[in-house]
Amino acid sequence: MKLKEVKFIMEKRILGKTDFQVSVVGFGGIPAQRLNEEQVLELLTEAYDQGMNFIDTARGYMASEELIGYALEKLGRDKFYLATKSMDKTYKGIIEEFNQSLSFLGTSYIDLYQFHNIKTFKEYDQIMSDYGAYKAVKELKEQGKIKEIGITSHSKEVLDMAIDTGLFNTIQYPYNAVETQGEELFKKAKANNIGVIVMKPLAGGAIGKGEIAIRYILDNPNVSVVIPGMDSISQVLQNARAGIDRRAMTEVEKERLAKEASTLGAEFCRRCGYCLPCPQEIDIPSNFLMEGYYTRYNLQDWAKERYGAMSPKASDCIECGICETKCPYDLPIRKMLKDVVEVFN
Numbered sequence: 001m002k003l004k005e006v007k008f009i010m011e012k013r014i015l016g017k018t019d020f021q022v023s024v025v026g027f028g029g030i031p032a033q034r035l036n037e038e039q040v041l042e043l044l045t046e047a048y049d050q051g052m053n054f055i056d057t058a059r060g061y062m063a064s065e066e067l068i069g070y071a072l073e074k075l076g077r078d079k080f081y082l083a084t085k086s087m088d089k090t091y092k093g094i095i096e097e098f099n100q101s102l103s104f105l106g107t108s109y110i111d112l113y114q115f116h117n118i119k120t121f122k123e124y125d126q127i128m129s130d131y132g133a134y135k136a137v138k139e140l141k142e143q144g145k146i147k148e149i150g151i152t153s154h155s156k157e158v159l160d161m162a163i164d165t166g167l168f169n170t171i172q173y174p175y176n177a178v179e180t181q182g183e184e185l186f187k188k189a190k191a192n193n194i195g196v197i198v199m200k201p202l203a204g205g206a207i208g209k210g211e212i213a214i215r216y217i218l219d220n221p222n223v224s225v226v227i228p229g230m231d232s233i234s235q236v237l238q239n240a241r242a243g244i245d246r247r248a249m250t251e252v253e254k255e256r257l258a259k260e261a262s263t264l265g266a267e268f269c270r271r272c273g274y275c276l277p278c279p280q281e282i283d284i285p286s287n288f289l290m291e292g293y294y295t296r297y298n299l300q301d302w303a304k305e306r307y308g309a310m311s312p313k314a315s316d317c318i319e320c321g322i323c324e325t326k327c328p329y330d331l332p333i334r335k336m337l338k339d340v341v342e343v344f345n
């Protein structure tokens, strides 16, 4: 696939203390796992043409690294800043994970290597211990295989402390019109010259107004880059437009977004998947997603059919509660699944 000259001017911001001039909209790599090599190549080609130069993926995103690696081989590794991450917390384990990432991505270096989803202070202590993952990552940085080190979490407290240590050049945290709890954290990161990468810009698919939702995030000057997941050309174009057409949101747009956010309330699933696996093998986030399509997007017939085809589903929940101990948003999953059953009954 041939790259065109970059036609559009997307806003760029410096990523914290790094010298990376990143496009404000980057390519979130989670949905790539649903696609094949040629489809990912097509998406990344368009993303580049639209001015995106930042890719975020992870060892944990199934085939995502491999598929992105295929595309980078065709497009040229140097076209993008490449960020990946691992949840391994041990010295030995993270080196293995890192080498796998290099091999899958077909590269000799990673621009930004992140500790993925550090949930608690206990987990943080694990990575910082004598046999922990940080030591290994620091050594890889000294060898030039990693350019910068970052950390991702759903815990504000963990990231707040991580900023204080001065050991990380970026943080990654959710932010969108319904999850604004990170704003003070972002302010502190900016004051310390630490890059802010925003995940979950559409609240895990709960917010439908993609372009406006991303513009809302980019209006926050403390944000460096937002990484929406995308699995179609139309999504690439829509997301890119938010970074190219950089005008502040109008009052009407703000109202439209606020109205949509208000319909979600606090009890909604961000589809992070941390509650899985369920011993009953229920795909918990997909059940909530179908309910959302049914109740919020006027797709009743389609949602009902999809829900009907799911097996097992919400009605198979035995209320063991294991999922609730793993949900970073403390959602009352058992109660919410009962609501799903009611909606589809």
Ligand code: SF4
Residues within 6 Å of the ligand: 277, 278, 279, 280, 281, 282, 284, 316, 317, 318, 319, 320, 321, 322, 323, 324, 333, 334, 337
């Ligand atoms: S409470 Fe229900 S959904 Fe949650 S883990 Fe147990 S069986 Fe699965």
Ligand code: SF4
Residues within 6 Å of the ligand: 268, 269, 270, 271, 272, 273, 274, 275, 276, 284, 285, 326, 327, 328, 329, 331, 333
């Ligand atoms: S229920 Fe909680 S843990 Fe599970 S996907 Fe939704 S937000 Fe994530």
